[in-house]
Amino acid sequence: MKFLTRTVWILSFISLLTDVASEMLYPIMPIYLKSIGFSVLLIGILEGIAEATAGLSKGYFGKVSDSSGRRAPFIRLGYTLSALSKPLMAVTIFPVWIFLARTVDRLGKGIRTGARDALLSDEATPDTKGRVFGFHRSMDTIGAVAGPSLALLYLYVYPTSYSPLFLLAFIPGVLAIGLSFFLKDSKAKPKENEATVSFFSFLQYWKTSPASYRKLVGGLLMFTLFNSSDVFLLLRIKQAGLSDTATIGMYIFYNIVYAIAAFPLGILADRIGLKKVFITGLLLFVVVYSGMTVTGVWYWYGLLFFMYGLYAAATEGISKAWISNITEKNDTATAIGTYTGFQSICTMLASTLTGWLWFRFGAGPAFTVSALMTLIVAFYLSRATAEPWKAVG
Structure with a gap:
């Protein structure tokens, strides 16, 4: 597998280790914050600020990475x-300190995302983008399986002892930092006559980007507006009567399916087309969210979370591979950073919208709206976009 270069392996293991660290804390973060006095409102504000920081910084640092021609330092x-x-x-x-720490975490994600994905793109050809991004997503998601599993094991032995878990999560983080020093920049050159990059200068890329990029990203962002946090899926199965352990188990199961399927679906996408696999993923999303309107037993939700893992495997890495195939090489970090930046903001709005619909009308209508809008987006992308290798500006 010549397409799995040294750089792809290093980036994939870095993401795996980082996700182990992050996902160790994911299941217990809301519990920990409430245990130290944070209200639900304050937790919402904290996550909103954190996601806004990540979103805006992704576009800016993606632009800076392209302008400088450097990837490794940002990663x-x-x-x-x-x-x-x-x-x-x-x-x-102290609340201000917690806000600072959480913002530092999201800022780190914002700094690295565009440069990392651009470096992955540099390591692939148009015919291998799907499998390279798919392999990276598989490795990343293995960390998302290992992290919560380790957290469950730790909390089984030391229930309600949360603080040491944050220190333990530092260990895989340090290993990831060590691996990052083995990365080398590609041969990308700095852009000549590039003015100083302002924080919002990446927004100008939207005006100068290829028409194929605007059509694709417009559809992706519309989908994101109705693709709320996975927390709502977990809340739904908890509402249906599953225990805390079963609920976390479903989340781990979803990540296992995601990890196993991302690489094979990336290979399939390179063979039959990124667009076909991506739209199939959206249709799986429609089935899952429609299924969530039905109250069922644990194996019904197990089936839905299985399909949800396939949906994620068919869309997450594929969307970035698609974007990188319709943009210039020296704009890749800006293009992906701009998309993921807007995506973070749309995700915040999506969760707010879903939460309001759930509160006002119930879980069924909330999931139904998301399913119907996703079906519309799938139809739009099928008509308004071409396969990446056929796309023109």
């Missing part, structure tokens, strides 16, 4: 900040 700094944020969360329970 290294981004993963370092995210690793350092883990023990910082346990230093003190």
